[in-house]
Amino acid sequence: MSISKITGLAVVAGLGIFALTGCAAAAPAPSASTNTIAIDEAAAALLPDEFKDGISVASDIPYAPMELFDDNDNVTGFDYDLSVAIGQKLGVELSFEDQDWDGIIPSLQSGAHDIIMSGMNDTLERQQVLDFVDYFSAGFAVVVAEGNPEGIANFADLCGKTVAIQTATAQIDLINAVNADVCSDAIAVLEFPDDNAAQNAIRAGKAVAGVNDGQVAAYTAQTAGEGKYFDLVAPTDSPEGYTSALTGVGVLKANTGLTSAIQAAIQSLIDDGTYAELLAKWNLSPFAVTEATINGTK
Numbered sequence: 001m002s003i004s005k006i007t008g009l010a011v012v013a014g015l016g017i018f019a020l021t022g023c024a025a026a027a028p029a030p031s032a033s034t035n036t037i038a039i040d041e042a043a044a045a046l047l048p049d050e051f052k053d054g055i056s057v058a059s060d061i062p063y064a065p066m067e068l069f070d071d072n073d074n075v076t077g078f079d080y081d082l083s084v085a086i087g088q089k090l091g092v093e094l095s096f097e098d099q100d101w102d103g104i105i106p107s108l109q110s111g112a113h114d115i116i117m118s119g120m121n122d123t124l125e126r127q128q129v130l131d132f133v134d135y136f137s138a139g140f141a142v143v144v145a146e147g148n149p150e151g152i153a154n155f156a157d158l159c160g161k162t163v164a165i166q167t168a169t170a171q172i173d174l175i176n177a178v179n180a181d182v183c184s185d186a187i188a189v190l191e192f193p194d195d196n197a198a199q200n201a202i203r204a205g206k207a208v209a210g211v212n213d214g215q216v217a218a219y220t221a222q223t224a225g226e227g228k229y230f231d232l233v234a235p236t237d238s239p240e241g242y243t244s245a246l247t248g249v250g251v252l253k254a255n256t257g258l259t260s261a262i263q264a265a266i267q268s269l270i271d272d273g274t275y276a277e278l279l280a281k282w283n284l285s286p287f288a289v290t291e292a293t294i295n296g297t298k
Helices: 016-020 042-047 078-090 099-111 170-182 195-203 214-223 254-274 274-281
Strands: 055-059 093-100 130-138 138-143 163-165 188-192 211-215 231-232 245-252
Touching: 042 078, 042 138, 042 254, 055 078, 055 099, 078 093, 078 254, 078 274, 093 130, 099 245, 130 254, 138 195, 138 214, 163 170, 163 195, 170 188, 188 195, 195 211, 211 214, 214 231, 245 254, 254 274
Parallel strands: 055 093, 163 188, 163 211
Antiparallel strands: 130 245, 138 211, 138 231
């Protein structure tokens, strides 16, 4: 999985970890909430005629828990569930299609797909080509032992403790920044060749926590092993350069009507509680937004 999906220093390194942590456990069961959503007539009225026969979604799969394949090779994940809900609000079908990351924006430009839902961050660079309807706030998160016995709430709470992190990742840079900014007693880092080994260090009590891309950390906490091993902590004290980044639905700038319709549909899902239900299903509630902004990154 390309690290281009996440940009800047915020959330760089967890993208390959699904291959190590996500495949071993089943994804959450389908949610009934997306089967009972009524059309939002106001949102549907904004949809241009050219998209009323359906909207094609480009997504680079897998990137759990945003998008992945289940045991029957069917697409699932938070982005997929949200796409189904958007379609029901608009009264059209959104077809979710696998698209290589390197060609995902060109696939819109060529007309092969209409929108992107693939954990794509809303960046100023991408805004030159796309408009984003923002629906998620991505950032680093902390995985702790079940019950959070050390009471970790923020990165500062890790000072003087030991964390387990996959080697050669931006999470190590993050911890170095926390040490420089706030710790008089430095955080000790145990480096491991992969995230499974880092998880095992937490299980064995050799480290109190691990640090990861927020989405990947959430999926690890939800699905790692047969038992319940981990809890998720979403710190709010990230150092400068490591703060959260908005994730959005990418739409070509020329398709302003489509952008407006999707924004209205997502806002309707936020307002009626469906959005919160889907976040909870995928253990992503800490990364919620309260408003579906357009190009919220400034």
